[in-house]
Amino acid sequence: MTNMDLLLVVILGLCGAGIVLPLAVEERRIPMALGSLGVLASIALLCLSGVSLFGDVSFHASLWTIPSLATLTLSLDRLSALFLFVAGLVLLPGSIFASGNLSAYLGKYSLRTFCVAYFALFATLVLIPLSADALSFLMLWELMSILIYLLVNFEHELPEHTRAGYLMLAIGEAGTILIALAFIILARGGSLEFASMKAIGNAFGEQARWAVFLLAFFGFGVKAGLIPVNFWLPQAYTSAPRPFVPVLAGATLNLGLYGIVRVNGDLLPVATVGPGLVALIIGSVTALLGILYATTQSDLKTLLAHSSIENAGIITAAFGAGFIFVASNHPAIAAIAFAAAFYHMANHSIYKTLLFCATGTVDSSVGTRSIDRLGGLIKTMPLTAGFFLVGALSIAALPPFNGFVSEWLTLQAMLQSAELASTGVKIVFAICGAILALTAGLAVTCFVKAFAMAFLGMSRSESAAQAPRARVSAAVPMAFLAVLCFLLGVAPTYVIPVLDGAIAPIAHQALAADALVPPFFSRNIHHGELPAGFVADFHKLGAQIGQSVMPGRGLVVLHRGTAANPVVFAMSTSYMAVVLLLMLLGAYVVFRLIVARDRSVERRTVWDGGIRRLLPEMTYTGTGFSNPVRVIFEAVFRPTTVEDTRETVGKHFRAAIRRTRGENHVLDRLVLDPISDAALWVANGFARMHHGFLNAYVFYGLGALLAALLVARLA
Amino acid sequence: MSQWVIKGLRTGIKSTRYPRTIETAPGMSPGLPVATRMSPDMAQMMVTRCPTSALEPAQAGVDVNLRRCIHCFRCARGTDSPMEWERERDFECAGVTPNSNDHDRRFGPAFSRSIHILVVDAGDCGACLNEVKQLNNPYYNMHRLGFFLTPTPRHADLLLVVGALTEHMRLPLRKAYDAMPTPKRVVAVGACALSGGIFGRSFMCAGGVGDFLPVDVEVPGNPPPPLAILHGLLVAAGRKPPALLYRRAEDSTEAPG
Amino acid sequence: MPPELLRVLEEAKARWTGKVRPSLNGGDAAACHLECETSELPAICNWLFAERECSFGGLIVEQGTPWQLRYVFYGQDSGWTHVVTYLHAGEERVPSVSRLIYAADWHEREAEDLFGLEFEGHPRLGDFVLHNDVWQEGVAPMRKGFDGSRPVTNREPDLNWKPRRIVEEAGAFGMPVGPVHSAAIAPVYFQLETVGEDVIRAQPRLFYAYRGLEKIAEGRQADDALLIAERISGTSAFAHSLGLCQGVEGLCQVEVPERASWLRVFLAEFERLRHHVAAIAGICESTGLAVSAAQAAILEEELLRISGSLTGHRYLFGMNVFGGLATDLDDAVCRRAAVQIAQVSDKLAVLQGMLSTSSSFLDRLEDVGKVSVSNARDFGLVGPIARASGLSRDLRKVAPYCGYDRVEFEVPQESEGDGYARLRLFFREAEQSARIISEIVQRIPAGRFRTPETALRPGAALGWVEAPGGAALHWIRLGEGGVVERYRIVTPSFANWHGFRLAAENFAFQDFPIILASFALSVHENDR
Structure with a gap:
């Protein structure tokens, strides 16, 4: 053993x-x-x-x-x-x-x-x-x-x-x-073992491959949260009990992705561009719809659930890009795409678990998750607010946290579509890249809203104003996850080689690490493939700084191109973090020691225009903050019922303006409703047959017999 | 859109050259009553004619308290009026209060060409406010002198108050003043802000803002013309000498006419 | 006497036999008085408003023994109708008419707040003129026993007061704006209820500039009240002082010299022109079209300077006195001013032409802030705002004063009721005013500019004027020795602020300042 x-x-x-x-x-x-x-x-x-x-x-x-x-x-x-x-x-x-x-x-x-x-x-x-x-x-x-x-x-x-x-x-x-x-x-x-399935992979024709891809993609897509089979997800995440949601969001969603990769990347690898395009398009649209609906939610938990859909979409889109590159015989770029996908998957699990833990803590302290009733929690729950902020910065893809690395890599991989031959595929890539960029922008809006409306400003309810701090059992896991968010953000060059092993079999190339993380730290660099001039240029920029303290490949993520275009992209979040830190420190020092040396800072209440009291109900709500998004994307949201009940006393006195906004999710509208309508229509047809005359039933029997005979005869 | 550019250019420069030279265009200002030497009988008649007690009897004739004058012209019109009415350079009439000598209310050199102004209407008739608005029109264009209006007290260096201070505006005015960073100064504009004007003291009006806020510069008039307000701002910034608001007949050089 | 007025009288007599005591005033102030029981009040008012299509002018409350309430109506052809009711001794309740005549809403709220009268059936009484976070309920400053000359010391205000909110929608909030907001703007507080993009409800809270003018006028000499009238709204000073003058002149049967009447028309139209140019400048500024705003501001300043050199005061203060004008204007100076005014009018026409071809400017105004004609009527809108919605009521035509019936002019009218219609209307009215000026400046007769002696006598009378903002009523009651006993001022801004929400609601936030500018509302005129 x-x-x-x-x-x-x-x-x-x-x-x-x-x-x-x-x-x-x-x-x-x-x-x-x-x-x-x-x-x-x-x-x-x-x-x-x-x-x-x-x-x-x-x-x-x-x-x-x-x-x-x-x-x-x-x-x-x-x-x-x-x-x-x-x-x-x-x-x-x-x-x-x-x-x-x-x-x-x-x-x-x-x-x-x-x-x-x-x-x-x-x-x-x-x-x-x-x-x-x-x-x-x-x-x-x-x-x-x-x-x-x-x-x-x-x-x-x-x-x-x-x-x-x-x-x-x-x-x-x-x-x-x-x-x-x-x-x-x-x-x-004849064998159900994966190993033997893999062995007969070449025996499948085009149609069978398509069938396997679509069945597996959408079958696993249910768990992964891809459109059009994800309408269960927001409701289930919202209903799931506090102790379970972090695990549900962090661990089970990944299994859907695992299934897709295992079947379509490993057992029967995608061999043509088509399935990759399907994954890319479905992934991009999933991401956009996910973030759109996330932005307009007012329940923190539901917001995070929709954001999980968004992230699943981004990961799937990166997988799709990888499949396409594999099928078009660009294994090196495919490896970048897969690295981005796996990296993003790990990141998403970590920051989403963090965010759900923070939300659960808020929920248990305040008793509500509605953003419109929270506010000002940074004063009562500073630790939770800090951890939520780390999670929000990560998920909004801002450096120096982990979301930035993987989203940057995803978009960079998409840009490499220029290498492809087919113009049609390039156009799809361009559109999907634009969708993903829009998604990234909306994600910032979404999490600015989530953090600002829940944790900053004035408390919108009594319980939010008196919320107790997070307990140790909540603070410890959040701290652990927040540290992971930071580490995965500043040390991508140590993460990518680890991912490499998982990428290699599906990208058919084990060079992702060498392609993405050149060994600037290693002394015998000239044994590698890097041209001397190229290394020298990067050394001038300081890419080797730190080699004596940290063993490893280096701190720069870059993709090497041809001789004419030696560097396709390059980035170092580690150095970026150091520079950011120095700038912040420097700004603080300059301000404290030079500008504000003999000045004191006075704290006054918020300027309210001179009214008697500024009330929490006068400050922006989360719904209000995200309403521009709702208005701009009205074609997607298509609010179905806007009831405008004006109770009037006399003709013009108004007692209340009541509005209920009924929103039918775009998937319900386009997918679920037609199916259920059709089912009901068929059921109604059958119901009409059951009207109870004996003769009618005899006629049905006769008809069925005749039909059976006819079929038998024809066959 | 180019039509607007051309229109703007063709209009040319309208701005006054004040304070470099004095502005003499007609209709600029309603003028001010001049403390005049006259007989005590005449003086008494003038004093009773004044609805806001801006005219006060004195040994030599009639003293004028510009804080109270509301430009009703009752002392100036008619055949039996010995009061003189000043029309030349009359708008340079803003005075200072003892508050303005406080060291921590002085603007340092950093403020010499950039002062942000919060205007608060504490209950006037709208004329003073309209004249303040005119400061932004091309004729006066106060930006050229480094004065800017700001909508928030957080950015304001100078509080410009018009109006007689109604009960309802006490809280907003206090809050606005408190929200301003130091150093800050207050310019009270118009007879109403200085003395209550025709509204006087009542259940609603406080009779001026002087008791409520530490006023530094007083600009008389009902309403003061834009150039008078501009002069007040320059006085507040220390770029123009202040004038006297209480004018004595004995200082008057002219003989009764 | 308009024949329609007699018909009103006859019909009232026939409908409410025995319950209404009708009477007629002859002369210039031709009016039909319908004195009725308090219980008949809503029915009669509704008949005048809904069936006879009269406009509601205002509510005039007088405390005496007994209390007198006067509801003033005016019709396009029928002139003035006053519905008067007296309360029984000891009773301080009146049935509310605002459910039927919404235009009376704010009048009743004001009377409730200032006199402590109860209007039965009015759904919204309380915090209005007197803010509840400054005054406790029960303070009634307009009552005779209240000493208006000194501050009220015992205060128990409701410091927990907060603006009423009526929008019930997930995520709705009330955005507070003011009372100190924007750069150089009159104090007004807006409670804008919204869920983020559109203003669902716009409720102005006014009376920050309430100076209690009606109260402080009481007990003063009538000519001091004239100074107060000028300072209701500094930008419409001449119109309001003219309104009071006409009330007093009507009461005391003072013959105003011909020359003074013509000069008053000259100055009143001059003021209207300046007011409208300022409104145009405000609209241009609100849309951010800087050059046009500067051009309009130049014209406004030019007009102010013409005023200054013509009358000595940029806002025409101190010009009106009972029986004429305070000082004569030289004919040659008037003609020169008229020429300058005509030049301004020409420049204004150029500006209008340029604006009408600036599509980015029009986009901000067209179909923005729409007010329908029926709403305009129900809310009792007046002046250019009402006329831009197709409700054409102009006191210069309905009940001509100052010899306006001898002047030929047109009352412009638009029908769309949007921001652009209001802008066009300001331009067209300004043009009409300039035309009136250039026409009458040739016709001003020689003669006295003032009646030498005005003997004030006790009694009450209504003076009215079409102020630049619309119809203004001045009800003046004098006691012995020319002392003011009651001075009631109904201003056009009071009516139009009431209807402002019609335009502001259900438009995006960025349209709000434009809609506000297009209404050209005066806070001071409203607050008094």
Whole structure:
């Protein structure tokens, strides 16, 4: 038994303990048990995946064979290890956060159920990336759907939660069916094991490839939150209980992406440009719609849920770009695109978990998540505000935090479409790049709104003015995640080589690290491919500064082009962070010591135009802040019902102007409503047949018989 | 759009050359009553004729308190009026109060060519406010002298108050003054802001802002013409010498006419 | 006497037999008085407003024994109708008419606030003229017993007062603007309720510049009241002093010399021209078209200087006295001024031509701040604002004074009711004023500029004037020795501020300053 087997057994053992223990201990001790077991299991998971990811160790185990069907197999390659490692990074703080927030439900809902489902899900999350045959994968996938349903519907007494849970379950099942169909096609060789599926990849024709791609893409897209199958996501995220949302957002969404990459990048790699274009377009549009709806939300949790859709869209678009580059035989650029995608996936998991933790903390302290009722929390909850700000800066892609690196890489990869031959594809790239750039801009608006309206200004409710500070169980995971946001932001040159192992098999080239992170720090640089003049130029710019303190490749991310155009793009967030810090310090010093040496700063109340009292209800609300976006994109939002009830006394006196804005989500309008309308129409047709005359039923029977005979005759 | 550029250029320069030279265009200013030597009987008649007690009887004739004069012209019109009415250089009439000598209310050299002004209407009739607005028109163009209107007290160095200070404007005016950074000065413009004018003291009007805010410069008139206000601003900035607001008949050189 | 006035009288007599005591005033101030029981008040007022299509001029409350309430109406053909009611002794309640005549809304609120009368059925009483965060309820300064000459010391204001909000929509908030806002602007506070882009409700809170003019005029000599009238609104000083003069002259049956009447028309039209040029300058400035704003400001300053050299005062203060003018104007000077005014009018025409071809300017005005004719009528809008919406009422035509019936002029009218219609109307009225000036300057007869002696006598009378902003009423009651007992001022801005929300609501924030400028409202005239 190797170390890895041992680690896996430890993880599963801890999960098993998490399932069994709650049945034995007192209910009020469950949070503690959940926290400690969760942390231990997460650490074990990080070790397991870390060994594989950093040590390039793989692992393969056949468990048992089900006769005439399949051999259940577990396997750990670096792609699985990457996803597992990210899951570990989320589950570690997530478990602490869950343990701290769970006691609020004591006495109202069964904590035992939560704990059992939580660890069952933990085990499933670990096993899905490990499973290496379609049968175990599908069984685990199905189990995961049910467990997520149980956890989302934890507060089952609220009808909207139950509704959201059912919707999620229904769409999830539909997704599973699509995935199962994809595997059935893939299993044409007779074996359900991934390894053998991969082996017969060349035997598939164009149509089968398309079928597998579409089935897998949209089947997994359900979990990943891609249009048009993501309408369950905002509702489910909003309904999910506080202790569970961070894990839901940080870990389960990634599994959808994992499925897409595993099937379309690994098992049956995309060979033509078409599927890549589909992924690129769907991803870009998903991102835009996600951020549009996020910007206009007033519930912080729903806002973050829509923003998850946005991020899933960006990642998918980067995957799409990667697929296209692979299919067009540009593996080096494809590797950049995949690096961007994986990087963004990891980033999203981390900052989204951070943001959901901060939102959960606000929710538990204030009792509401509505931005229009928050405000001024930076005074009462300074720590939470700071962590939320880090998360908001990261997700809005501002340096020196992690979101910047991956979004910058994504857009840079898109710009490389100039290398492609087909003009049509270039145009699609240009449009999608513009959409993603717009998305990035809107994301800034969205999170300026989220942070400013919730944490700055005046408190819009009594409870916001007296909100208690975050507890340790919330502050520690947030701090951990915030530090990760910063580290991933300033040290991309240390992250990209780690990602490289996962990229290599799907990009068919293991050179991503060399292409993106040249070894400026290494002394024997001339053994590499870098031309001496090129290195000298960069040394003049100071690219080697720091080499004596930090071992590694260097601190500059760049993409090398041809001799005529030696540098396609270059950037160093590490140096940028240092410069930013120096500038801030310098500005402070100059101001303090020179400009304001003998001046004191007086604090006065806000200038209010001279009215008696400035009230919180006179300050901008989140809805008001985002209303320009709503107005500009009215074609998308298309508010369906604007009721304008003017109660009047006499003809012109007004008692109230009441407006309710009914908004039908664009997907509901274009996808769900036509389907449900059609279903109802068909059902009505059938209902009309059931009007109860005996003769009619006899006629139906006769008709059916005749039809059957006719079909049989023709066949 | 080019038509506007051409129109603007063809209009030429309209701005007055004041304060470099004195402005003499007709209709600039309503003028001011002059403290005049006259017999005590005449003086008494003039004093009763004045509705706001701007004229005060004195040994030599009639003293004039410019803070109170509302330009009703009752002392100037008619055949039986010995009062003189000044029309030359009459707009250079802004005076200073003892407040303006406070060291911490002085503007330093940084303010010599840039002063931002917050205008607060504390309840006037609209004429003073309109004359303040005229300072921005091409004839007076106060930007050329480094005066700028600002909508917020946060940027304001100088508070220009017009109006008699109504009950309802006490709080806004106080808040505006308090919100201004130091050093700050107050210029009260118009008879109403100086003495209450025709509105006087009542249940609504405080009879001027002097008791409520530390006024530095007083600009008399009802309304003071734009150049008088400009003179007041220059006095506040220390770029013009102040004038006297209380004028005595005994200082008057002219014999009764 | 207009024949329609007799018809009003007959019909009132027939409809409310025994309940209404009609009577007629002859002469210049031809008016029909309908004295009725308090209970009949809403029905009669509604009949005049809705069926006879009269405009509501104003409500005049007089405290006496008994209380007298006078509702003044005027019709296009029928002239003045006063509905008068007396309250029973000890009773201080009146049925509200504002549910039927919305134009009376603010009049009733003001009377409730200042006199402490109760208007039964009015849904919005309370904080209006007297701000509740400065005064407690129950202070009634217009009552005879209230000493208006000294500050009120015992105050228990409601410091928790906050503006009423009526918009109920997720994320709605009330954006506070003012009372100290913008650069050099009269004090007014706007509560703009919105969810971000459009102003859903625009509620002005006025009376920051309330100086209690009606109260402080009481007990003073009538000619001091004239100084107060000039300072209702400095930019319409001549019109308001003219209104008071005509009230007093009508009451005391003073014959105003022919020359003075003509000169008054000359000056009144001159003031209207200047007012409209200032309004045009304001509109140009609000749209950010700097050159046009500067051009209009140049014209305004030129007109102010012409005033200054013609009368000695840039705002025509001190010109009107009872029985004529305070000083004579030299004919040659008048003609020279008329020539200058004609030049200004020509420049104004050039400016209008240029503005009408500046599409970026028109985009900001066209279809912005629309007021329909029916709303204009219901809200009792007056003056250029009403005429831009197609409601053509002009006191110079409805009830001519000062010899306006001998002057030929046109009352311009537009129908769109948007910002551009108001701008065009200001231009057209300014042109008409310039034409009137150049016409009558040739016709000013020689003679006295003032009646030598004006004997003031007790009684009450209505003076009216079409001020630059619209119809203004001045009700003056004199006691023995020419002492003012009651002075009621109904100003055009009071009516038009009431209707301002019609234009401002449901437009984007960036249109708000333009709509405000296009209304050319005077805060001071409203607040008094």
